[in-house]
Amino acid sequence: MMKWMKRFFLVSAFLTLTGIGAIVVIYYHVKADLPDVASIQDIQLQVPMKVFSLDGELLSQYGEKKRIPLARKDVPEQLIHAFLATEDSRYYQHFGIDPIGIARAAMVYASTGQARQGASTITQQVARNFFLTREKTFIRKIKEIFIAVQIEQILTKDEILMLYLNKISLGQRSYGVGAAAQVYYGKSVEELTLPQMAVLAGLPKAPSRLNPIYSPANAKKRRNIVLARMLDEKYITQAEFDEAAQSPITGKYHGAEITLSAHYVAEVARNKLVELYGEQRSYNDGFSVYTTINKKTQEAANKAVIENLHAYDQRHGYRGAKKVLWQAPDENWSVEDIAARLKKEPSFADLRPAVVMQVDDKSIQVITKDSGTEIQTIGWDGLKWARPFKSDSRQGKPPKTAAEIVSAGEQIWVRQVDQLLELSQYPDASAAFVSLNPQDGAITSMVGGFSFVQSKFNRVTQAKRQVGSNIKPFIYSAALDNGYTLATLVNDAPINQWSGSAAWRPKNSPPVYDGPIRLRRALGQSKNVVSVRLVQDLGFSKIISQLEKFGFNKEDIPRNNTIALGSASASPLEVATGYAIIANGGYKIEPYLIERIEDSYGTVIYQAAPKTVCRDCKKLYKQQAQSELLTPNASAESRLGQVCSISPISEEQIAVPAISEETAFLTRELLYTAVWGGGSWQHKTGWNGTGWRAANALKRRDIGGKTGTTNDSKDAWFSGYVGNTAATFWIGFDNFDRNLGKAAWNSNLGKEQISGGEFGGRTALPGWIDFMKETALSQPVQKPARPNKISTARIDRTTGLLTYKTDYTTRFEYFNAGSTPTEYTDEAGSTEPPLFELGDQEKTDNNPASADELF
Numbered sequence: 001m002m003k004w005m006k007r008f009f010l011v012s013a014f015l016t017l018t019g020i021g022a023i024v025v026i027y028y029h030v031k032a033d034l035p036d037v038a039s040i041q042d043i044q045l046q047v048p049m050k051v052f053s054l055d056g057e058l059l060s061q062y063g064e065k066k067r068i069p070l071a072r073k074d075v076p077e078q079l080i081h082a083f084l085a086t087e088d089s090r091y092y093q094h095f096g097i098d099p100i101g102i103a104r105a106a107m108v109y110a111s112t113g114q115a116r117q118g119a120s121t122i123t124q125q126v127a128r129n130f131f132l133t134r135e136k137t138f139i140r141k142i143k144e145i146f147i148a149v150q151i152e153q154i155l156t157k158d159e160i161l162m163l164y165l166n167k168i169s170l171g172q173r174s175y176g177v178g179a180a181a182q183v184y185y186g187k188s189v190e191e192l193t194l195p196q197m198a199v200l201a202g203l204p205k206a207p208s209r210l211n212p213i214y215s216p217a218n219a220k221k222r223r224n225i226v227l228a229r230m231l232d233e234k235y236i237t238q239a240e241f242d243e244a245a246q247s248p249i250t251g252k253y254h255g256a257e258i259t260l261s262a263h264y265v266a267e268v269a270r271n272k273l274v275e276l277y278g279e280q281r282s283y284n285d286g287f288s289v290y291t292t293i294n295k296k297t298q299e300a301a302n303k304a305v306i307e308n309l310h311a312y313d314q315r316h317g318y319r320g321a322k323k324v325l326w327q328a329p330d331e332n333w334s335v336e337d338i339a340a341r342l343k344k345e346p347s348f349a350d351l352r353p354a355v356v357m358q359v360d361d362k363s364i365q366v367i368t369k370d371s372g373t374e375i376q377t378i379g380w381d382g383l384k385w386a387r388p389f390k391s392d393s394r395q396g397k398p399p400k401t402a403a404e405i406v407s408a409g410e411q412i413w414v415r416q417v418d419q420l421l422e423l424s425q426y427p428d429a430s431a432a433f434v435s436l437n438p439q440d441g442a443i444t445s446m447v448g449g450f451s452f453v454q455s456k457f458n459r460v461t462q463a464k465r466q467v468g469s470n471i472k473p474f475i476y477s478a479a480l481d482n483g484y485t486l487a488t489l490v491n492d493a494p495i496n497q498w499s500g501s502a503a504w505r506p507k508n509s510p511p512v513y514d515g516p517i518r519l520r521r522a523l524g525q526s527k528n529v530v531s532v533r534l535v536q537d538l539g540f541s542k543i544i545s546q547l548e549k550f551g552f553n554k555e556d557i558p559r560n561n562t563i564a565l566g567s568a569s570a571s572p573l574e575v576a577t578g579y580a581i582i583a584n585g586g587y588k589i590e591p592y593l594i595e596r597i598e599d600s601y602g603t604v605i606y607q608a609a610p611k612t613v614c615r616d617c618k619k620l621y622k623q624q625a626q627s628e629l630l631t632p633n634a635s636a637e638s639r640l641g642q643v644c645s646i647s648p649i650s651e652e653q654i655a656v657p658a659i660s661e662e663t664a665f666l667t668r669e670l671l672y673t674a675v676w677g678g679g680s681w682q683h684k685t686g687w688n689g690t691g692w693r694a695a696n697a698l699k700r701r702d703i704g705g706k707t708g709t710t711n712d713s714k715d716a717w718f719s720g721y722v723g724n725t726a727a728t729f730w731i732g733f734d735n736f737d738r739n740l741g742k743a744a745w746n747s748n749l750g751k752e753q754i755s756g757g758e759f760g761g762r763t764a765l766p767g768w769i770d771f772m773k774e775t776a777l778s779q780p781v782q783k784p785a786r787p788n789k790i791s792t793a794r795i796d797r798t799t800g801l802l803t804y805k806t807d808y809t810t811r812f813e814y815f816n817a818g819s820t821p822t823e824y825t826d827e828a829g830s831t832e833p834p835l836f837e838l839g840d841q842e843k844t845d846n847n848p849a850s851a852d853e854l855f
Contacts, residue, residue: 047286068178212251286600723779
């Protein structure tokens with residue numbers, strides 16, 4: 001016996017030494033091919049770019065791989081138990097490889113001839129995922145073992161486990177448990193149930209075949225195997241196993257959890273990031289881009305564009321069904337077939353596809369994409385608008401029954417309006433809206449079209465359209481810089497100008513002419529011929545130079561008289577920026593959309609430094625930089641921050657004047673009049689500004705704005721400001737051959753409908769108003785300070801001259817220094833003081849003029 005034991009010991013020792021020697025030989029054989037395992041500490045997982053609003057709402061996500069990196073504390077213990085029970089039950093006991101597991105796998109292979117049981121530990125899977133390929137070779141397996149052992153020496157068990165849980169592919173382009181929880185269940189890992197955790201833990205074996213979207217049956221079998229392993233390892237009780245094993249498979253595809261619809265904003269941000277960092281880094285380095293928009297203003301902008309386009313489209317008539325699936329006497333499709341078809345149809349904005357099942361006298365029965373097999377009713381209130389579309393300027397007779405509008409078997413568009421389901425259609429026209437903060441140019445909302453899904457073209461930034469009368473405030477500001485006043489009379493009379501053999505006869509719209517008219521009223525009523533006379537008097541060079549001060553591109557401005565009527569082309573963003581400069585007192589600001597960029601660790605790597613309006617900064621900086629009131633030895637920037645309400649701000653960030661504050665003040669006055677009008681309604685001399693609908697709807701005295709309509713109504717605009725928001729709304733057709741036309745009165749609808757020709761005040765202004773109702777009304781009224789060089793004087797409304805009267809035929813008017821009239825329209829001898837020089841703000845309270853008169 002001792003002899004055999006001695007032999008056994010010697011053989012065992014020999015085999016052990018031989019094995020060790022073999023391992024050493026193999027190690028040195030593959031050593032040159034082994035990676036630098038220490039680099040795993042510096043490996044950065046591929047994480048998609050995310051774009052957020054300023055208040056943290058997710059707008060979009062970009063990148064090939066979906067991944068949400070998690071820390072150990074963020075992963076529920078039960079989810080970790082599910083993976084450990086399935087993939088590596090002795091994970092916390094082994095040193096990178098599991099000898100027991102290897103022996104068991106070897107015995108199974110020896111007895112069956114098949115590799116039915118895996119022996120790779122989680123650490124080995126980390127080694128393979130980060131450093132090796134998935135080829136099934138002996139050498140690759142040896143390398144995997146050596147790398148796993150080295151990883152265990154460098155990282156803690158929890159660090160290795162999190163690399164595994166964040167790296168592993170789990171199907172549907174999701175990598176890591178964080179992304180998989182979102183993709184399959186639309187949840188964070190903390191919200192997962194036990195059955196859902198078990199489904200995820202079963203995916204590493206074959207993610208494309210076992211995921212609940214591809215095969216619910218396969219996913220259920222694999223899930224129950226995971227649950228059984230958890231029960232064996234005593235991670236769950238028998239009762240928990242029984243309940244979880246009986247639960248249905250509920251997984252379905254969920255995209256990124258977008259919490260705010262702002263696709264055009266996200267696309268601008270994406271392009272900017274690629275420009276800064278290139279595609280590879282932008283899509284994989286986990287950047288978080290925070291834009292300047294916020295949820296309240298963006299949702300208001302979305303709604304304004306969508307509702308205004310629907311309103312325009314519906315008053316021009318119904319263009320018919322999208323498709324016809326069957327016609328009588330053909331047999332109706334089954335409810336199940338219809339529901340299956342609608343699931344494959346796309347949705348756009350608030351539009352959902354639907355199929356008409358039955359047509360009654362004043363209602364129809366439909367199945368919608370969102371209703372499954374449930375039949376819904378659209379009543380007459382959701383149908384009666386739909387008279388036939390004939391052309392952009394002609395509509396058919398209003399319908400009397402539902403059968404005049406649709407037929408059974410037609411695939412149509414519907415939308416939900418409050419609690420009412422309504423027949424609808426995809427708008428033919430396009431629109432754009434943008435709002436920004438006039439003080440620094442931060443874009444607070446942007447909508448580049450009806451649906452980003454249908455059209456990626458961003459009309460806010462990419463469309464150059466003729467601006468129509470939106471250009472007039474800038475032309476008038478040039479006149480104010482060159483000797484004109486708000487009281488200057490300009491002849492509102494027809495113009496006949498010959499050029500060679502052709503005549504140019506610009507007309508007012510409507511074609512009403514009032515003879516000599518004050519500049520204030522001319523802008524308020526948008527007199528075309530007055531604008532032409534200003535351009536002719538000042539010359540093209542002065543006008544174009546003035547437009548450049550507001551940010552317009554010289555190349556887009558024609559050098560002829562049509563500039564007076566808005567033949568220059570500009571994007572809605574350029575127009576809004578120009579109006580923001582007027583609103584902020586004449587300071588040059590530049591619109592910007594990205595507030596900051598953070599890397600995957602939350603470190604800010606880019607911070608916007610916009611030009612900001614700070615009227616007193618430079619003056620106070622010069623006067624007080626060395627004052628004892630300021631912190632001694634402070635830097636220039638910090639000293640400036642102490643004297644400026646906007647802090648911190650560098651001297652380079654202070655916005656410089658684009659125009660004088662006096663000109664900006666007087667131009668704002670013109671734009672107030674374009675909204676509020678003038679005259680005395682009591683004495684039947686009152687008149688409306690072209691933007692009167694804004695005054696009626698918003699009822700604020702700090703509204704300034706201007707309508708704009710181009711020839712043949714191809715473009716309609718409204719631009720202006722309320723409170724501390726400047727915004728532009730544009731509507732028109734992408735097809736330049738079409739114009740906005742006109743809509744006849746629809747006897748099926750009520751008194752609130754819009755009819756007649758389409759132009760800025762009718763077509764664009766309602767959308768602008770809707771936005772401001774939701775956003776600007778909560779802001780305090782902005783009453784800009786009157787510059788010291790501006791004075792007031794009572795003038796006669798007809799002549800623009802000084803007057804001794806104080807009745808409705810007069811008003812107080814603002815004048816720049818040295819421009820106050822010196823002539824009187826009255827006879828001398830009155831004791832009434834005609835002139836009130838108000839050179840500082842303190843005297844304003846003593847001004848006998850009412851607020852209405854001053855506006």
